[in-house]
Amino acid sequence: QVQLVQSGVEVKKPGASVKVSCKASGYTFTSYGISWVRQAPGQGLEWMGWISAHNRNTNYAQKLLGRVTMTTETSTSTAYVELRGLRSDDTAVYYCARSIFGVVYYFDYWGQGTLVTVSS
Amino acid sequence: DIQMTQSPSSLSASVGDRVTITCRTSQSITIFLNWYQQKPGKAPNLLIYAASSLQSGVPSRFSGSGSGTDFTLTISSLQPEDFATYYCQQSYTTPWTFGQGTKVELK
DSSP, rough: EEEEEEEOOEEOOOOEEEEEEEEEEESSSSGSSEEEEEEEOOOOEEEEEEEETTTOOEEEEGGGGTTEEEEEGGGEEEEEEESSOOOOGGOEEEEEEEEESSSSSEEEEEEEEEEEEOOO | OOOOOEEEEEEOOTTTEEEEEEEEEOOOTTTOOOEEEEETTTTOOOOOOOOEETTTTOTTEEEEEETEEEEEEEEEOGGGOSSSSSEEOOOOSOOOOEEOOEEEOOO
Protein backbone atom coordinates (compact mmCIF):
# COMPACT_ATOMS: atom_id res chain seq x y z
CA GLN A 1 0.00 0.00 0.00
CA VAL A 2 1.08 3.56 -0.67
CA GLN A 3 2.78 5.19 2.32
CA LEU A 4 4.55 8.48 2.87
CA VAL A 5 6.54 8.56 6.11
CA GLN A 6 7.97 11.87 7.25
CA SER A 7 10.84 12.74 9.57
CA GLY A 8 10.28 13.81 13.16
CA VAL A 9 9.64 16.97 15.12
CA GLU A 10 12.03 19.90 14.62
CA VAL A 11 12.70 22.87 16.89
CA LYS A 12 14.71 25.66 15.32
CA LYS A 13 15.80 29.17 16.18
CA PRO A 14 14.89 32.14 14.00
CA GLY A 15 17.23 32.44 11.04
CA ALA A 16 18.09 28.75 11.00
CA SER A 17 17.25 26.19 8.31
CA VAL A 18 15.21 23.00 8.47
CA LYS A 19 15.08 20.01 6.15
CA VAL A 20 12.12 17.64 6.32
CA SER A 21 12.11 14.26 4.60
CA CYS A 22 9.29 12.17 3.15
CA LYS A 23 10.01 8.53 2.33
CA ALA A 24 7.63 6.95 -0.16
CA SER A 25 6.79 3.28 -0.56
CA GLY A 26 4.21 1.12 -2.26
CA TYR A 27 4.37 2.75 -5.69
CA THR A 28 6.81 3.73 -8.43
CA PHE A 29 8.32 6.90 -6.97
CA THR A 30 9.30 8.47 -10.29
CA SER A 31 5.80 8.19 -11.76
CA TYR A 32 4.32 10.92 -9.54
CA GLY A 33 5.06 14.31 -8.09
CA ILE A 34 5.29 15.36 -4.47
CA SER A 35 3.75 18.53 -3.10
CA TRP A 36 4.48 20.11 0.24
CA VAL A 37 1.63 21.70 2.19
CA ARG A 38 1.90 23.38 5.57
CA GLN A 39 -0.58 24.24 8.27
CA ALA A 40 0.12 26.82 10.97
CA PRO A 41 -1.44 26.12 14.38
CA GLY A 42 -5.21 26.47 14.19
CA GLN A 43 -5.04 27.66 10.59
CA GLY A 44 -5.83 26.36 7.12
CA LEU A 45 -3.73 24.61 4.51
CA GLU A 46 -1.06 26.39 2.48
CA TRP A 47 0.55 24.88 -0.63
CA MET A 48 4.32 25.44 -0.65
CA GLY A 49 5.29 23.90 -3.94
CA TRP A 50 5.65 20.78 -6.06
CA ILE A 51 8.45 18.65 -7.41
CA SER A 52 8.31 16.07 -10.15
CA ALA A 53 10.01 12.89 -8.99
CA HIS A 54 10.50 12.04 -12.67
CA ASN A 55 12.58 14.98 -13.87
CA ARG A 56 12.97 17.02 -10.65
CA ASN A 57 11.16 20.04 -12.12
CA THR A 58 9.88 22.30 -9.38
CA ASN A 59 7.18 24.91 -8.92
CA TYR A 60 7.33 26.98 -5.73
CA ALA A 61 4.85 29.33 -4.12
CA GLN A 62 5.89 32.90 -4.85
CA LYS A 63 5.96 33.89 -1.17
CA LEU A 64 8.62 31.25 -0.43
CA LEU A 65 10.87 31.88 -3.43
CA GLY A 66 14.48 32.25 -2.35
CA ARG A 67 13.93 30.43 0.94
CA VAL A 68 12.62 27.02 -0.15
CA THR A 69 14.23 24.13 -2.01
CA MET A 70 12.54 20.84 -2.85
CA THR A 71 14.58 17.83 -3.89
CA THR A 72 14.20 14.11 -4.43
CA GLU A 73 16.50 11.12 -4.04
CA THR A 74 15.38 8.39 -6.41
CA SER A 75 17.59 5.67 -4.93
CA THR A 76 15.73 5.89 -1.61
CA SER A 77 12.34 7.14 -2.91
CA THR A 78 12.62 10.14 -0.63
CA ALA A 79 11.55 13.74 -1.10
CA TYR A 80 12.90 16.64 0.88
CA VAL A 81 11.90 20.22 1.58
CA GLU A 82 14.41 22.68 2.97
CA LEU A 83 13.33 26.05 4.32
CA ARG A 84 15.94 28.66 5.17
CA GLY A 85 15.84 31.90 7.13
CA LEU A 86 13.18 30.53 9.46
CA ARG A 87 10.79 32.98 11.10
CA SER A 88 8.22 32.50 13.82
CA ASP A 89 5.44 32.44 11.24
CA ASP A 90 7.04 29.35 9.66
CA THR A 91 5.92 27.41 12.73
CA ALA A 92 3.57 24.80 11.29
CA VAL A 93 2.94 21.16 10.54
CA TYR A 94 4.54 20.34 7.21
CA TYR A 95 2.92 17.65 5.06
CA CYS A 96 4.14 15.92 1.93
CA ALA A 97 1.46 14.68 -0.45
CA ARG A 98 1.64 12.56 -3.57
CA SER A 99 0.49 14.63 -6.50
CA ILE A 100 -1.31 12.78 -9.25
CA PHE A 101 -2.75 13.99 -12.52
CA GLY A 102 -6.03 12.27 -13.32
CA VAL A 103 -8.15 14.78 -15.29
CA VAL A 104 -6.91 17.34 -12.77
CA TYR A 105 -4.04 17.47 -10.30
CA TYR A 106 -4.87 16.33 -6.78
CA PHE A 107 -3.21 14.99 -3.63
CA ASP A 108 -4.22 11.38 -3.10
CA TYR A 109 -1.87 10.25 -0.33
CA TRP A 110 -0.40 12.32 2.49
CA GLY A 111 2.40 11.91 4.98
CA GLN A 112 1.66 12.03 8.68
CA GLY A 113 3.03 15.55 9.07
CA THR A 114 6.13 17.02 10.68
CA LEU A 115 5.83 19.74 13.30
CA VAL A 116 8.40 22.48 12.88
CA THR A 117 8.57 25.00 15.70
CA VAL A 118 10.56 28.21 15.28
CA SER A 119 11.31 29.85 18.58
CA SER A 120 14.13 31.73 20.24
CA ASP B 1 -3.60 33.97 -7.13
CA ILE B 2 -7.02 32.34 -7.27
CA GLN B 3 -9.00 33.12 -4.12
CA MET B 4 -11.16 30.38 -2.62
CA THR B 5 -14.13 31.24 -0.44
CA GLN B 6 -15.93 28.51 1.46
CA SER B 7 -19.24 28.90 3.19
CA PRO B 8 -20.20 28.51 5.87
CA SER B 9 -17.02 28.66 7.96
CA SER B 10 -18.67 26.33 10.44
CA LEU B 11 -21.95 24.54 10.87
CA SER B 12 -23.71 22.45 13.49
CA ALA B 13 -25.57 19.38 12.37
CA SER B 14 -27.00 16.13 13.67
CA VAL B 15 -26.34 12.57 12.63
CA GLY B 16 -28.50 11.82 9.61
CA ASP B 17 -28.66 15.42 8.40
CA ARG B 18 -27.95 16.41 4.82
CA VAL B 19 -25.03 18.85 4.79
CA THR B 20 -23.97 21.16 1.97
CA ILE B 21 -20.73 23.15 1.82
CA THR B 22 -20.04 25.62 -0.96
CA CYS B 23 -16.79 26.84 -2.47
CA ARG B 24 -16.55 29.87 -4.73
CA THR B 25 -13.45 30.80 -6.71
CA SER B 26 -12.30 34.23 -7.84
CA GLN B 27 -12.06 33.10 -11.48
CA SER B 28 -13.25 30.15 -13.51
CA ILE B 29 -11.34 26.93 -12.83
CA THR B 30 -13.58 24.65 -14.96
CA ILE B 31 -13.56 21.41 -12.92
CA PHE B 32 -10.08 21.71 -11.35
CA LEU B 33 -11.55 21.48 -7.85
CA ASN B 34 -10.86 18.94 -5.13
CA TRP B 35 -12.31 18.36 -1.65
CA TYR B 36 -10.49 17.08 1.44
CA GLN B 37 -11.57 16.08 4.93
CA GLN B 38 -9.29 16.72 7.90
CA LYS B 39 -9.74 15.44 11.43
CA PRO B 40 -7.86 16.98 14.38
CA GLY B 41 -4.20 16.00 14.49
CA LYS B 42 -4.42 14.10 11.20
CA ALA B 43 -3.41 14.73 7.62
CA PRO B 44 -6.10 15.71 5.13
CA ASN B 45 -7.86 12.94 3.24
CA LEU B 46 -9.00 13.24 -0.38
CA LEU B 47 -12.76 12.89 -0.87
CA ILE B 48 -13.58 14.28 -4.31
CA TYR B 49 -11.39 15.23 -7.28
CA ALA B 50 -12.24 16.97 -10.54
CA ALA B 51 -15.30 18.53 -8.87
CA SER B 52 -17.43 15.38 -8.86
CA SER B 53 -15.30 12.22 -8.99
CA LEU B 54 -15.42 10.16 -5.81
CA GLN B 55 -12.01 8.98 -4.63
CA SER B 56 -11.72 5.22 -4.26
CA GLY B 57 -12.73 4.03 -0.80
CA VAL B 58 -14.72 7.15 0.08
CA PRO B 59 -18.33 6.45 1.10
CA SER B 60 -20.99 7.24 -1.49
CA ARG B 61 -22.78 9.63 0.89
CA PHE B 62 -20.15 12.18 -0.21
CA SER B 63 -20.74 13.89 -3.54
CA GLY B 64 -19.44 16.93 -5.35
CA SER B 65 -20.85 19.14 -8.06
CA GLY B 66 -20.22 22.37 -9.91
CA SER B 67 -17.99 23.91 -12.53
CA GLY B 68 -16.60 27.32 -13.35
CA THR B 69 -16.62 29.29 -10.11
CA ASP B 70 -19.24 27.61 -7.92
CA PHE B 71 -18.88 24.20 -6.33
CA THR B 72 -20.67 22.13 -3.72
CA LEU B 73 -19.76 19.27 -1.43
CA THR B 74 -22.77 17.35 -0.11
CA ILE B 75 -22.94 14.74 2.62
CA SER B 76 -26.28 13.03 2.11
CA SER B 77 -26.64 11.59 5.61
CA LEU B 78 -24.11 12.77 8.18
CA GLN B 79 -22.40 10.02 10.14
CA PRO B 80 -20.51 10.34 13.47
CA GLU B 81 -17.16 9.92 11.72
CA ASP B 82 -17.92 12.86 9.38
CA PHE B 83 -17.47 15.53 12.04
CA ALA B 84 -14.33 17.20 10.74
CA THR B 85 -13.08 20.20 8.77
CA TYR B 86 -13.52 20.22 5.01
CA TYR B 87 -11.34 22.08 2.51
CA CYS B 88 -11.75 22.80 -1.17
CA GLN B 89 -8.61 23.20 -3.30
CA GLN B 90 -8.03 24.37 -6.87
CA SER B 91 -5.40 22.88 -9.16
CA TYR B 92 -6.22 25.00 -12.23
CA THR B 93 -3.12 27.14 -11.86
CA THR B 94 -0.28 27.51 -9.41
CA PRO B 95 -0.12 28.49 -6.67
CA TRP B 96 -2.61 25.78 -5.89
CA THR B 97 -4.82 27.28 -3.22
CA PHE B 98 -7.19 26.03 -0.54
CA GLY B 99 -10.37 27.40 0.91
CA GLN B 100 -10.26 28.50 4.52
CA GLY B 101 -12.11 25.39 5.68
CA THR B 102 -15.57 24.50 6.95
CA LYS B 103 -15.81 22.91 10.37
CA VAL B 104 -18.72 20.51 10.77
CA GLU B 105 -19.67 20.13 14.42
CA LEU B 106 -22.20 18.10 16.33
CA LYS B 107 -25.39 19.97 17.15
